[in-house]
Amino acid sequence: MPSQGTIGDRVRGLRLNRRMSQAQLAGPDLSDSYVSLIESGKRTPTPVVARLLAERLGCTTEFLLHGIEPRQRIDTELGLRIAELELQHGDPAVAADRFTEIVKAADEENAMLTAHARFGRARALEAQGRLGQAVEAFERLRREAAAHPERLADLPLTIALSRCYQRAGDRLRARDLASHALEQAERLSITEGEIAIDLAAALVESRSERESDSPELAYVQRVLEVSGVPVSVDRSREIKALWHASAAAAAGEDSALAVRLADDAIMAGREARLALQLAKAAMHWARMAAAPIDEAERLITAASGVFAALAGATREHGESLIVHARVQLRAGDLTRAGELAGAALELSSDHYSGTTPAEARLVLATVALDRGGDASTELSTAHQLLDTLGRPVFGSDRRAARCWRELGDLYGRVGSTAQQTAAYRKALEAAGVRSAMAGVTVGADVSR
Known part of the structure; x- marks a missing residue:
């Protein structure tokens, strides 16, 4: 376990x-007053001084500076990596427990490990x-x-918070945070890499x-232009083998x-x-009405390829097929x-895919109507599928709201x-709009 107290406490202890005096510890290289300042916490020894003191005190420099022996520190580092692997490729609940154990075991002298x-x-x-x-x-x-700021970087935290608020339905807070993160990224010219x-x-x-x-949106387009949507290879077997080793x-x-x-x-x-992140960004971009059809076609095709190749991305794959279908509607290719x-629909038949089956029915209804045919069966099925979703757990469900609005448009047609x-x-x-709803007649202009 890490030693409690400060560097000064450990030096003094x-x-x-x-049974050494401060003068004896100082020796010919240091002054006893400097040793006193270190012990009182008014000075932090440089790495050179720390090595010198550790040698005279019979301990490791690692223990003197961080309160843990090298083996303990490397075990903590290993614990962090195993927790990260659980988070990315295992069970997020197990990952949370592992990270919590590390937090409990660390002390103030290991602030960066604790923050991580x-x-x-x-x-x-x-993730849970x-x-x-x-x-x-x-x-x-x-x-x-x-x-x-020496312990934690604000930018990744701001991005994570924006993502959480977006998922919880607080779009205004999500947008504010994302805009703040963009200011930091623009200031530092960050357009490539994980953070971008x-x-x-x-x-x-x-x-x-x-x-x-x-x-x-200009920033998103720039990142997509720089990074593209790479062809992805499923390396889950390699990851599991390395993790086991x-x-x-x-x-x-x-x-x-x-x-x-690890x-x-x-x-x-x-x-x-x-x-996966680039594919998600490309998919959302292709959904934008402002995206040129050729660009949207290129990006959604690449995104669907990534989702199809990755284990565990079935939901995203189904969603991307719907986005691709809507791009084809914009292009006038009803058959495609x-x-x-x-x-x-076939992909979602064996997997729960949220609004995807309903959206597929809405697309098929649009195709039928554009061809002058009957869409009553597709509209009825879409209605039933949306009814099974129930009310959102959090404040709003943008995708469900979008589907209901589209269904209303089609009923109008x-x-x-x-x-x-x-x-x-x-x-x-x-x-998320439920107050004063009774007796209100909703027109097409309000729905938009």
């Missing part, structure tokens, strides 16, 4: 245990869908980052599909090798994670739009006024 573990725990809470607790944790970390990709995904997700021009090395008390193998496993998964909607009004009402409810 070891000196007294060895707390950030990991907040991300694990987010415990958004209220995740927001609390990220907000606390942001306050700490403001007070101790995460920020682009947060920015485009918090934008309305009807927006046509903004600094936020790391655990075996740790069991054999070869902690240094275990850390190296690092290799994390890096193997990083490529897929970044490809219908094929893509049908593919999305076939002249079903009563069903159109009911669908628009459901759209408002899904968007």
Whole structure:
């Protein structure tokens, strides 16, 4: 376990245990007054001085500076990596517990390790869908980052908070945070790498599909142009093999090798994670009404390829097929739009995909109406599927609201006024507008 107290406390405790005076510890290289200042916490020894003091006190420099022996520190580093692997490729609940154990074991002298573990725990809470607790944790970390910028970087925390508020339905707060993060990124000219990709995904997700021009969308477009949407390879078998090898090395008390193998496993998964984030950003961009059809077609095709290649991205794959179908509707290719909607239905038949089956039915209804045919069966099925979703757990459900609004538009096209009004009402409810609803007649202008 880490030693409690400060560097000064450890210097003084070891000196007294060895029955040394401050002058004896200082020797010919230091003054006894300087040793006194270190012990009182008024001075922090430089690395050179720390090595000198550790040699005279009979301990390691690591213990003197951080309160833990090298083996303890490397075990803590290993614990952080295993928790990260659990978060990215295992069970987020287990990851949260592992990060919490590290936080409890660390002390004030290991502030950076503690901050890293707390950030990991907040991300694990987010991954579990415990958004209220995740927001609390990220907000606390942001306050700490403001007070101790040497421990924590504010930018990744701001992006994470924007993502959480967006998922919880607080779009205004999400947009404010994303805009603040954009200011930092622009100031530092960050347009490549993990932070830029995460920020682009947060920015485009918090934008309305009807927006046509903004600094936020310009940044997203720039990141997509620079990074593209790479072809992704599923490396889950390699990650699991490296993770297993790391655990075996740790069991054999070869902690240094275990850390190296865990690092290799994390890096193997990083490529897929970044490809997934870029694909999500590309998918949201392709959904924008302002996106040129050729560009939207290119991006959504690439995004669908990434989702299809990655294990665990079935939901995103189905969503991307719907976006692709809508791009084809914009292009006037009704046949291709219908094929893509049908593919999305097949994909969602064995997996719960949220609004995807309903959206597929809405696309098929649009295709039928554009061809002058009957869409009553598709509209009825879409209505039933949306009814099964129920009310959102949090403040709003943008996708459900969008589907209900579209259903209302389609009911309007076939002249079903009563069903159109009911669908628009459901759209408002899904968007979080429920007060004073009784007796209100909702028109098409309000629904938009």
